[in-house]
Amino acid sequence: MSDVTGLRERKKQRTHRAISEAAIALFLERGFTRVSVAEVAAAAEVSKRTLFAYFPTKEDLVVHRFADHETEAARVVRARPAGTTPLTALREHFLDGLRRRDPVTGLNDDPGIRALFRMILDTPALVARVERFNTAAQHALAQALRETADTPALTARLAAAQLVAVHWALALDNVERLARGEAADERYATAVSDAEHGFALLENGLGRLPTATPASG
Amino acid sequence: MSDVTGLRERKKQRTHRAISEAAIALFLERGFTRVSVAEVAAAAEVSKRTLFAYFPTKEDLVVHRFADHETEAARVVRARPAGTTPLTALREHFLDGLRRRDPVTGLNDDPGIRALFRMILDTPALVARVERFNTAAQHALAQALRETADTPALTARLAAAQLVAVHWALALDNVERLARGEAADERYATAVSDAEHGFALLENGLGRLPTATPASG
DNA sequence: TGCATATGTATACCCGGTGCAAAAATCTCC
DNA sequence: GGAGATTTTTGCACCGGGTATACATATGCA
Numbered sequence: 001m002s003d004v005t006g007l008r009e010r011k012k013q014r015t016h017r018a019i020s021e022a023a024i025a026l027f028l029e030r031g032f033t034r035v036s037v038a039e040v041a042a043a044a045e046v047s048k049r050t051l052f053a054y055f056p057t058k059e060d061l062v063v064h065r066f067a068d069h070e071t072e073a074a075r076v077v078r079a080r081p082a083g084t085t086p087l088t089a090l091r092e093h094f095l096d097g098l099r100r101r102d103p104v105t106g107l108n109d110d111p112g113i114r115a116l117f118r119m120i121l122d123t124p125a126l127v128a129r130v131e132r133f134n135t136a137a138q139h140a141l142a143q144a145l146r147e148t149a150d151t152p153a154l155t156a157r158l159a160a161a162q163l164v165a166v167h168w169a170l171a172l173d174n175v176e177r178l179a180r181g182e183a184a185d186e187r188y189a190t191a192v193s194d195a196e197h198g199f200a201l202l203e204n205g206l207g208r209l210p211t212a213t214p215a216s217g
Numbered sequence: 218m219s220d221v222t223g224l225r226e227r228k229k230q231r232t233h234r235a236i237s238e239a240a241i242a243l244f245l246e247r248g249f250t251r252v253s254v255a256e257v258a259a260a261a262e263v264s265k266r267t268l269f270a271y272f273p274t275k276e277d278l279v280v281h282r283f284a285d286h287e288t289e290a291a292r293v294v295r296a297r298p299a300g301t302t303p304l305t306a307l308r309e310h311f312l313d314g315l316r317r318r319d320p321v322t323g324l325n326d327d328p329g330i331r332a333l334f335r336m337i338l339d340t341p342a343l344v345a346r347v348e349r350f351n352t353a354a355q356h357a358l359a360q361a362l363r364e365t366a367d368t369p370a371l372t373a374r375l376a377a378a379q380l381v382a383v384h385w386a387l388a389l390d391n392v393e394r395l396a397r398g399e400a401a402d403e404r405y406a407t408a409v410s411d412a413e414h415g416f417a418l419l420e421n422g423l424g425r426l427p428t429a430t431p432a433s434g
Numbered sequence: 435t436g437c438a439t440a441t442g443t444a445t446a447c448c449c450g451g452t453g454c455a456a457a458a459a460t461c462t463c464c
Numbered sequence: 465g466g467a468g469a470t471t472t473t474t475g476c477a478c479c480g481g482g483t484a485t486a487c488a489t490a491t492g493c494a
Contacts, residue, residue: 008440008491015441036480047443052482085428128345131352149428154390158415159423161382169378173371198375205422206376211302211366225460225471232472253449264474269451435494442489451479458473464466 016054019044023061028115032062032123059129062120069104070133073163074140078148086149090163091199094170098191101184106174107191109184118179131168138164166198233271236261240278245332249279249340276346279337286321287350290380291357295365303366307380308416311387315408318401323391324408326401335396355381383415 022044026035037058041051055061073090080089097105103113120126142160145151151159174191178184201209239261243252254275258268272278290307297306314322320330337343359377362368368376391408395401418426 006492011491012441037482038480048481049444049483050442053441056482058481085426087423128349131348132345135348151426151428154411154414155418155426157386157390158383158418159426161386162379162418162423165378165382166375169375173374194371197371201372201375201379201422203422203424205418205420205424206304206379207420207422209302209368209372209376211368223461228460229472254451255449265450266452266475267473270472273451275450438491438493440489440491443487445486446484448481448483450481453478454476456474458471460469460471462467462469 015044015046015050019046019051019054020061020064024116027062027119028112032119032126037061057129059125062116062126063129063133066104066130066133070136071140072104073137073160073167074144077141077144080148086145086159087163087199087203090167091195094167094195094199095192098188098195104171105191106171106178107184107187109178109182114178117175121175121179134164134168162202166202170195170198232261232263232267236263236268236271237278237281241333244279244336249275249336249343254278274346276342279333279343280346280350283321283347283350287353288357289321290354290377290384291361294358294361297365303362303376304380304416304420307384308412311384311412311416312409315405315412321388322408323388323395324401324404326395326399331395334392338392338396351381351385379419383419387412387415 019040023035023040026040026043037051038048040061041048044051055064076089076093077086080086094105096102098107101108103117106117108114120130138160141163142153142156145156145159146153149156170191173194174187177187236257240252240257243257243260254268255265257278258265261268272281293306293310294303297303311322313319315324318325320334323334325331337347355377358380359370359373362373362376363370366373387408390411391404394404
C-alpha cells in the first residue's frame with residue numbers, strides 16, 4: 001500500500017492530502033456550494049488544473065474518503081466463512097460496524113465526522129454522489145453473489161439491490177438522528193435493534209408484515 | 218388539468234412542448250452531451266433564459282416525461298382495494314404495466330422510446346437524474362405505507378427502499394435487453410416470470426434462497 | 435551531469451446556470 | 465378598443481466547474 005517509493009510518489013501523496021484537507025476545512029467552514037474549486041486550489045497552493053488532476057470532480061474532494069466502501073459489501077460476502085449465508089455475513093458485519101462506531105454505519109458522532117455528514121446531507125450534489133457509490137456497490141455485490149453463492153444473475157441483482165437499499169436506509173437513519181444532536185452511545189441500542197429489524201425484513205420478506213386495510217374501496 | 222384557459226396558458230404549453238421536442242430530437246440525433254442548451258434554445262426559437270424558465274436543468278429536458286412516476290407507487294398503494302396488501306397491489310400494477318407495455322416497466326420497444334432509453338443508459342448524468350426520481354418515489358411510498366397500512370416509520374422506510382430498488386432493477390433489466398435489440402413481445406413472458414420472481418423475493422425474503430458455500434474458509 | 439519523462443502551471447476557453455433590467459406580450463377593466 | 469397593471473421573454477454580463485493547449489519545472493535514471 002504505502003510503499004516508501006520514490007520522492008515523486010511521496011510528493012503526490014502529500015499534494016493529494018493537502019488538497020483534500022484544504023477542501024474539507026473550507027467546505028465545513030463556509031459550506032460546499034459557497035466555496036469554489038479555485039479557492040480550494042489557492043488554499044492548497046496548487047493550480048486549479050492540478051487539483052483536477054487529483055480529483056475528477058468537486059464532489060470527489062469530499063467523498064473520495066468513502067471510495068473503499070464501494071466494494072466493501074462484495075468483499076464481506078467473498079470473505080465469509082464456509083457455511084455462512086451472504087445475508088448473515090452482511091448482517092454481522094453491519095452489527096460489528098455499529099459496535100466499532102464505523103462511520104459507514106452512520107453511528108459516529110466524532111465532531112468532524114458529524115459535521116461532514118451533516119454537510120453531505122445538506123448538499124444534494126453530494127447526496128447524489130454518494131448514491132452513485134451505492135449503485136457501484138450494488139454491482140460489485142451482485143457479482144460476488146453470482147460467483148460465491150451460485151446465485152442466478154437476476155436473483156443476484158435483485159438481492160444486491162435490496163441489500164444495498166436496506167444498508168443505506170439504516171445508515172441514513174443513524175446519520176439523520178446524530179445530525180439532530182443525538183449521541184452515538186445513546187443511539188446505539190436502538191441502532192442495533194433497527195438493524196436487526198432491517199435484516200430480518202430482508203430474510204423473512206415483507207409478506208408476514210401485519211397490514212392494515214386502507215380506509216375504503 | 219388541461220383547462221382551456223387564456224391565450225397565455227396555451228402559449229406556455231406550446232412553448233414547453235416546442236422546447237422539449239427540439240431537445241429530444243437534437244439529443245437523439247447527436248447525443249445528450251454533444252448538444253448544448255444554447256443549441257436547443259435556438260432550435261426551439263427561444264432564448265436560453267426562457268428555456269431555463271421552463272426546465273430547471275438540462276437533464277430535465279429529457280426526464281420531465283417521467284415526473285409523474287415519482288408518485289406512482291405511492292398512488293397505487295393508496296388506491297388499493299380493501300383487503301389487498303401494498304405488496305400485492307404493486308405487483309399487480311407492475312404486471313399490468315408489462316401487459317400494457319408501459320414504458321415505466323422498460324418493456325416498450327417503440328423506436329422512439331427505445332432510442333430514448335438507450336440514450337439515458339448511455340449518459341451518466343441522466344441515469345443519476347432518474348435515480349433521484351427513485352429516491353423521491355421511495356419517500357412518497359414510505360409515507361403512503363405509514364398512512365394507509367399503519368406501518369411504523371422505520372419499517373415503512375425499509376420496505377419502500379426494497380420495493381423501489383426491486384422495481385427499478387426489474388425495469389432496468391428489461392430496458393437493457395430491449396436496448397440490445399430484443400423485441401418486447403418476445404421478451405414479455407420472461408419479463409413476467411422475472412417480475413414474479415422479484416416480488417416473490419420481496420414477499421418471502423432472501424432467507425429461503427438456496428445458498429452455496431464459498432470455496433473455502 | 436544530462437537527458438527522458440512525469441508533474442505542474444498559465445491562459446484562454448466551453449458550457450450550464452443565474453441576476454438584472456429593459457422590452458414585449460397578455461390580461462383586465464373601463 | 466385602449467390604458468395601465470401584470471406576466472413573460474429577452475439580451476447581456478456574469479459565476480463556477482471543467483478542459484485543451486502549450487510551456488515550464490521537477491524527478492528518475494544512467
